[in-house]
Amino acid sequence: MQLSPSLTQLIEALRCLPGIGPKSAQRIAFHLLERDRHGGTQLGQALTRAMAQIGHCQTCRTFCEAPQCDICLSVKRQDNRILCVVESPTDVLAIEQTGQYQGQYFVLMGHLSPLDGIGPKEIGLDVLEARLAERLFDEVILATNPTVEGETTAHFVAELCHKYHVTPSRIAHGMPVGGELDLVDGMTLKHAFSGRRAIARDQE
Amino acid sequence: MQLSPSLTQLIEALRCLPGIGPKSAQRIAFHLLERDRHGGTQLGQALTRAMAQIGHCQTCRTFCEAPQCDICLSVKRQDNRILCVVESPTDVLAIEQTGQYQGQYFVLMGHLSPLDGIGPKEIGLDVLEARLAERLFDEVILATNPTVEGETTAHFVAELCHKYHVTPSRIAHGMPVGGELDLVDGMTLKHAFSGRRAIARDQE
Structure with a gap:
């Protein structure tokens, strides 16, 4: 049996x-056609x-749909003179949801990966360098992922910061809150020990 | 952080x-924007x-995109004078993939479910009755799902067939091929026993 051309194209596009995969794509296509054409049309337009x-x-x-995003346009955030470097827009979202950070961001849209042909320019480090050169920041927080590529990228950006006399800092690595010591990997535990902090005496 | 309006709409539409759910929708939206804009655009159009x-x-x-589908237009299939009644277009696909059946189909697009307000007319039984009245078929195979609603629907269509002197038949229920006896449910096993068939002596 030949499916109609629009249906075949829809399954392929899904x-x-x-x-x-092919089975799920078929199931979704039939679901939308049978039960939610309005939703399907709206999704197509969106x-x-x-x-x-x-x-x-x-x-x-x-x-961003405008030339500049709301965060970059915020004068209050500009005044804080702090920049956070992340790998992707979802990271910005996650950090914003904590409500703790009130500085600006720089989104690399990836990480350094020379084997895949992704060098400093591909992740916008030339743009970042230009911003650092403007002396707008006192501190740059490196919040790339704690992976090999993320660490390499953080190291590279830190060097760039030193060049422009800006203090780079790296987000803390250690035990995730609610985690269990015996279930966490060795590397994390190592970071948790090396990054330990003295506990101050309670003020009485 | 406010996401841009197009992005919010896309996540909602997904x-x-x-x-x-909301988390997966966000992940899909960012995946398409970051890595597969071409695929996203094509999916939108499709x-x-x-x-x-x-x-x-x-x-x-x-x-079907045309007024009539390829199967209904096939003269060879019309000549076979056999009709298979199924609940959904995916059932047609599954049956066609076996390559065993060479007759026509009638797709109910659902099953009788009076509590949900789905009566004979909602599943096109008036259209089916008109076709039966034309005396185009010698047999009608009822291939609705073996659920309570599917069985009720099959029973209802069988009555309709008797009215027009067409032989209705129900697809066999029993052990799925490759299944294990001790893992199968009691109802299926009951069907497998009551539907047992004599084994003919091998021709020597």
Whole structure:
């Protein structure tokens, strides 16, 4: 049996979604056609619009429809003279949700990975360097992922900071809150020990 | 942090996909924006087109862009004078993949479910009755699912067949091939016993 051309194309196109194979794609296509055409149409329009209109903030490189994002435009955050370097826009989201950080961001949109042809320029380090040269920041927090590539990238950016006399700092690595000591990997435990902090005497 | 309006809309729209909650929707949206804009755009277009253009075959009610589907137009299949009644277009696909059946189909697009307000008319039994009245078939195979609603629907369609002197038949229920006797449910085992068949002596 030949499926109709639009249906075949839809099933094929659905496979661009992460984790969706041919069977799931078929199930989703039939689900939308049978039960949620309105939702399917809205998703189609939202996708078309989002893919065409969402670009990158000129200053921090996060996803943004305007030339600059709200965070970069905030005068209050500019006054704090602190920059946080992350790998992806989802990291910005995660940090913003903690409500603890009130500085600006720089989103690398990846990490250094010379074997894949991703060098400093591909992750926007030239843009970052230009911002550092403007002497806008007192501190740069390196919040790349604690992976080999993330560490390498953090190291590279730290060197860049030293060049422009800005203090680089790295987010703490250690036991995740609620984690269990015997279930955590050795590397994390090693970081947790080497990064230990003295406990101050309670004020009475 | 406020996400840009197009991004918020995309994340919201992605939730129409089966099994996608807010976290997965966000992950998919960022994945498409970061790594597969081309795929996202194509999916958007495919969805918009499919939702607008795919209708139902006038004869068998399966999904189809033309007024009639290829199977209903096939003269060879019409000549076989046999009709298979199924609940959904995916069932047609599954049966066609076996390559065993060479008759026509009728797709109910659901099953009788009076509590949900789904009566004979909602599942196209008036259309089916009109086809039966034309005396085009010698046999109607009832291939609805072996659930309570599927059995009720099969029973109802069987009555309709008797009214027009067409032989209704029900697909066999029993042990799935490759299944294990001790893992199968009691109802299936009951069907497997009551539906047992004599084994003919080998021809020597």
